[in-house]
Amino acid sequence: MPGITREEVAHLARLARLELKAEELDHFAGQLDDIIGAVARVSEVADQDVPPTSHPLPLTNVMRADEVRPSLTPQQALACAPAQEQQRFKVPQILGEE
Amino acid sequence: MTDLTRLTAAEIAARIASGEVTAVEVTEAHLARIEAVDEKVHAFLHVDREGALAQARAVDAKRERGAELGPLAGVPLALKDIFTTKGIPTTVGSKILDGWIPPYDATVTQRLRAADVIVLGKTNMDEFAMGSSTENSAFGPTGNPWDLTRVPGGSGGGSSASLASFQAPLAIGTDTGGSIRQPAAVTGTVGVKPTYGGVSRYGMVAFSSSLDQGGPCARTVLDAALLHEVIAGHDPMDSTSIDEPVPAVVEAARSGSVRGMRIGVVKEFAGEGYQAGVMQRFSETVELLRELGAEVEEISCPSFDKALAAYYLIAPSECSSNLARFDAMRYGLRVGDDGTKSAEDVTALTRAEGFGAEVKRRIMLGTYALSSGYYDAYYGSAQKVRTLIKRDFEKAFEQVDVLISPTTPTTAFPIGERADDPMAMYLADLCTIPTNLAGNAAMSLPCGLAPEDGLPVGLQIIAPAMADDRLYKVGAAVEAALIDKWGHPLIEEAPSL
Secondary structure, eight states: OOOHHHHHHHHHHHHHHHHOHHHHHHHHHHHHHHHHHHHHHGGGGGTTTOOOOOSSOOOOOOOOOOOOOOOOOHHHHHTTTTSEEEEEEOBBSSSSSO | OGGGSSSSSSHHHHHHHHTSSSSHHHHHHHHHHHHHHHHOOOOOOEEEEEHHHHHHHHHHHEEEEEEOOOOTTTEEEETTTBOBTTTTTOOOOOOOTOOOSSSSHHHHHHHHHHTOOOOEEEOOSSGGGOOSSSTOOOOOOOOTTTTTBBBOOOSSHHHHHHTTSSSOOEEEEOOOSSTTTHHHHHOOOOOEETTTTTOOTTOOSSTTTTTTEEEEEEEEEEHHHHHHHHHOOTTTOOOTTOOSOOOHHHHHHTTTOOOOOOEEEESSSSSSTTTTTHHHHEEEEEEEEHHTTTTEEEOOOOGGGGGHHHHHHHHHHHHHHHHGGGGGSSSSOOOSSSSSBBBBHHHHHHHHHHHHHHHHHHHHHHHHHHHHTTTIIIHHHHHHHHHHHHHHHHHHHOOSSEEEEEEESOOOOOTSSTTTTTHHHHHHGGHHHHHHHHEEEEEEEEEEEOTOOOOOEEEEEOOOOOOHHHHHHHHHHHHHHHHHHHOOOGGSSSSSO
16 A cells, blocks of 8 residues: 655645645654555455444444433533623634635 | 552552541542653643542541442542543543543443542543553653653553552553553553443543543553442443443452453464564564463454554544544633634634644544545445454363453653654554454453563453453463562553653
């Protein structure tokens, strides 16, 4: 399998919403290349006819009763917000200004 | 007068119940010990002195009223800083949650409080439980009480170090790839990863949801069992919680025996990379088990050699998704919000500043493994390896009752030695990872000191899912035989600091 380049690391960082510095990109590129080289050995089983396991327990659709229960007050929910306004979370602009 | 910090949890509970000591005296003794040694060890990120004493006073009042006390009432505990605690900071060892005060208690926290276990404070850990040394904490490393220049294991190094330095007789950890067992092994303490789904994950900050499991840490097998029963059991708040009775672990710990048991030695966990002194103590323990009446045979688990590779695809993949919630919008750190930047830019700046190097590495690794074009080759294949590992376990448990191995390939390594070498660090979890991938139960307990460095060696015992009691049955037998051989518990040889 292919190694990982500095440009690919920069792309991954963007996808993962991590604003990395130039020196971090260089450092991580080398390390991620090593790690990916090591974990690539899972491909030895790629051609085997084995079902995948995503989870140790075979559970599906575990539901609890749809009942009204106590919940956090707006004050409690907002207590650790970085910014708030009119009992809401205040966030930076989401859409660009035209 | 007895030093209350040297007692086991079971002894402390008995003395409180009989009125010989009060819960306040016990709590004060442990707070004084923290005051005296934690500057050197750095096991705690936060000590809740007032909360602990208030809880202790309530236990004493309960006793005076003649109310019935639980089996661990009044016993102090160190809680890994990954469990939410209402009104008390919870950082997960990360700057991104520095200053966050959770508005709710984790189920584990609730159960500890309901059982009158005294929560002394929150312990240090690798950031988001990613690491094997506690060096990845944003708040500085923890020292191993056996040698403060060495790591106490990770991610739960604060919990293991608090036990080995007698700052608490009980602690809670979480184990995603070995974060309870590996710290236990390198600090000469006992740690158990229960069956996946055995202990609620509600309020336990998620790293890799299909692998994460909370569990008990202690200095004795019985103490771990008593704590196991307090925290385990079905929780409707966790959809992956098993709705079945908790295995009778306390009963098993009280009736330790291996007579007539079939025990398998995992063949793959030996050879290159395994320290001579670790293998020597392990071999002696195998002989001891034979002397105690067990039938010991070698068992091959051929897929285990791919477990580490599968783990470092699955865990980062799940982590990249779980940690997406740290977006700087509703809680935690927010950086660069000067009114000109978009929400997306603020998120990226905050995550770059709030997360440490290992967390960033794993998020990017997971993002890579899940990206289109690579998904089948990496994540898909890793899931197949997971199936093969489950099959290896199923086959093994048709032949034996439990499997054993060294818990870690080496004893505690020096702080700094592997800090910027991820692959070297990952090898510390070589023997513990298969159990997380398959979801069954495992324990680590001390089996001696390595002759070459005088540091603790851990024995790992692995049982099938929902057979956690077997760990305690075997563990208690080994522990009793070793105490008999040495004349005292191993932990008594730890430096007094």
